[in-house]
Amino acid sequence: MPHTLFIADLHLSAGRPDITSAFLHFMEHEAPEADALYVLGDLFEFWIGDDEPGELNRQVAAAFRICSESGTPVYYIHGNRDFMIGRRFAAEAGMTLLPEHQVIDLYGEPTLIMHGDTLCTDDAGYQRYRRITRWRWLQWLFLRLPLHKRLSIADGIRGKSAESKQDKNITIMDVNQHEVARQMRKAGVRRLIHGHTHRPAMHEFELDGRPVQRLVLGDWYTQGSVLTITPKGAELQNRAFRETA
Ligand code: LP5
Ligand code: MN
Numbered sequence: 001m002p003h004t005l006f007i008a009d010l011h012l013s014a015g016r017p018d019i020t021s022a023f024l025h026f027m028e029h030e031a032p033e034a035d036a037l038y039v040l041g042d043l044f045e046f047w048i049g050d051d052e053p054g055e056l057n058r059q060v061a062a063a064f065r066i067c068s069e070s071g072t073p074v075y076y077i078h079g080n081r082d083f084m085i086g087r088r089f090a091a092e093a094g095m096t097l098l099p100e101h102q103v104i105d106l107y108g109e110p111t112l113i114m115h116g117d118t119l120c121t122d123d124a125g126y127q128r129y130r131r132i133t134r135w136r137w138l139q140w141l142f143l144r145l146p147l148h149k150r151l152s153i154a155d156g157i158r159g160k161s162a163e164s165k166q167d168k169n170i171t172i173m174d175v176n177q178h179e180v181a182r183q184m185r186k187a188g189v190r191r192l193i194h195g196h197t198h199r200p201a202m203h204e205f206e207l208d209g210r211p212v213q214r215l216v217l218g219d220w221y222t223q224g225s226v227l228t229i230t231p232k233g234a235e236l237q238n239r240a241f242r243e244t245a
Pocket of ligand 1: 153
């Protein structure tokens with residue numbers, strides 16, 4: 001059956017070879033069967049520039065390139081941890097970078113896809129931080145710093161973020177339902193797919209009197225999470241990490 005795959009929030013890092021191995025297994029055995037693969041952000045634990053020479057980045061780029069060259073295109077939307085992924089890495093990986101919000105046609109159903117962080121409008125501290133880190137001139141300056149300096153800034157931000165999350169109410173870190181409705185209405189869709197919140201679910205609700213869906217991908221902390229869309233509908237499944245990992 002024709003199908004399209006979605007993943008997000010793998011948070012790949014050198015420190016978690018089990019996740020990397022589950023991801024590479026998915027790329028080798030599942031992704032090539034699909035019509036397309038969409039990665040909805042936070043594939044990496046963090047990203048400090050395409051010039052970072054790590055082995056993990058090369059492995060991921062090679063896996064994407066093999067996939068797209070074998071006929072399954074790979075599309076990427078930035079997450080809040082890897083928004084610095086740029087054109088150079090995209091070219092190395094043979095993947096297409098998409099804008100933060102994109103409507104795609106999935107077997108006749110227009111579907112809005114995104115990372116999901118822009119839906120969390122109650123998290124004012126994060127939204128402020130997000131706006132600042134998207135300033136082009138700041139990113140330009142950041143990328144000109146030596147790698148060790150960038151790494152220590154990223155560590156600083158991660159520490160501050162973890163600290164501030166401890167004081168945040170759980171609900172402010174979830175999506176704001178008004179913002180969900182607003183973005184779906186603006187895009188003119190009845191289906192939304194995103195990640196970021198790490199709250200995998202298939203929400204069904206009504207928007208302007210019509211049934212709509214919000215499909216949320218899970219993270220890959222203890223198992224994989226894969227969303228499959230076919231002409232008949234959607235399936236959200238887990239993938240156990242293998243023993244050999
Ligand atoms: O990722 P997660 O789920 O843990 O938390 C997010 C929000 N946090 C973040 C930060 C990332 O986790 C770390 C990103 C590393 C990026 C490296 C590249 C840097 C490039 C810089 C280019 C200019 O996104 C968290 C949300 C949470 O999701 C739920 O939605 O709440 O947001 C925060 O916690 C943000 C805080 O509210 C404010 C953070 C203040 C940071 C201040 C930076 C000071 C700089 C220090 C430098 C030494
Ligand atoms: Mn995220």
